[in-house]
Amino acid sequence: KAGVTQTPRYLIKTRGQQVTLSCSPISGHRSVSWYQQTPGQGLQFLFEYFSETQRNKGNFPGRFSGRQFSNSRSEMNVSTLELGDSALYLCASSLGEGDTQYFGPGTRLTVL
Amino acid sequence: AQTVTQSQPEMSVQEAETVTLSCTYDTSENNYYLFWYKQPPSRQMILVIRQEAYKQQNATENRFSVNFQKAAKSFSLKISDSQLGDTAMYFCAFMGDSSNTGKLIFGQGTTLQVKP
Numbered sequence: 179k180a181g182v183t184q185t186p187r188y189l190i191k192t193r194g195q196q197v198t199l200s201c202s203p204i205s206g207h208r209s210v211s212w213y214q215q216t217p218g219q220g221l222q223f224l225f226e227y228f229s230e231t232q233r234n235k236g237n238f239p240g241r242f243s244g245r246q247f248s249n250s251r252s253e254m255n256v257s258t259l260e261l262g263d264s265a266l267y268l269c270a271s272s273l274g275e276g277d278t279q280y281f282g283p284g285t286r287l288t289v290l
Numbered sequence: 291a292q293t294v295t296q297s298q299p300e301m302s303v304q305e306a307e308t309v310t311l312s313c314t315y316d317t318s319e320n321n322y323y324l325f326w327y328k329q330p331p332s333r334q335m336i337l338v339i340r341q342e343a344y345k346q347q348n349a350t351e352n353r354f355s356v357n358f359q360k361a362a363k364s365f366s367l368k369i370s371d372s373q374l375g376d377t378a379m380y381f382c383a384f385m386g387d388s389s390n391t392g393k394l395i396f397g398q399g400t401t402l403q404v405k406p
Contacts, residue, residue: 211392220399221381226392234392266333275391276323281335 179205182271182282190288196257199285203250203271210252211279212244215266224267227252228274256287264289292317294384296397303372304405310357311367311400313382321387324358325394326367330378338380341365372404 183202191197203210212224223236227246244254250271256263266286270279293316303309315324326338341349341358348356353370369376382397 209392221396223393234390278337278340283334
């Protein structure tokens with residue numbers, strides 16, 4: 179089976195812009211979770227989607243949003259980018275509750 | 291709130307030797323899942339091992355094994371016969387059972403260097 183894929187792998191944006199990141203889960207996986215990784219804050223949970231429904235959300239401002247499509251692919255959007263949004267964004271997919279999460283290679287976002 | 295603590299920011303080990311990475315966690319839940327993930331310089335997060343809290347037997351995967359002490363809320367990772375390819379950052383992670391579905395809580399990570 180193909181692993182989790184994320185596009186794009188690298189992205190450079192300027193403050194105030196918005197960005198959309200995409201995640202394609204492992205075939206058959208219906209849960210997609212998103213994480214932000216920074217040197218200062220480590221790995222932090224953004225949100226989780228299962229069957230097109232957001233089931234869980236981390237402590238991030240409303241500028242961070244996401245959605246999931248009927249084929250389980252997920253996107254996350256960050257509006258009005260800030261310098262502090264520069265990070266590695268990881269998505270992970272799993273079969274569902276309690277199942278192991280498998281990670282994609284990440285999208286490296288740089289905000290200038 | 292659940293927390294995960296890795297008290298060793300950096301460790302090193304000689305090739306072929308054994309090393310143990312520490313992890314403690316805090317939760318009021320009785321059933322949960324614990325994981326060790328490895329993140330090499332490529333930044334790809336790779337599952338190393340998984341432990342279900344209801345299982346008393348410690349999980350093993352080839353050269354990797356855990357020492358799960360539920361009462362002490364401790365979950366250490368032992369790497370035997372260390373190889374150069376084991377050089378990476380290692381994260382301990384917690385996932386609750388019914389609460390906070392789909393959410394992994396990570397420790398701060400331990401950078402492991404395997405020396406030739």
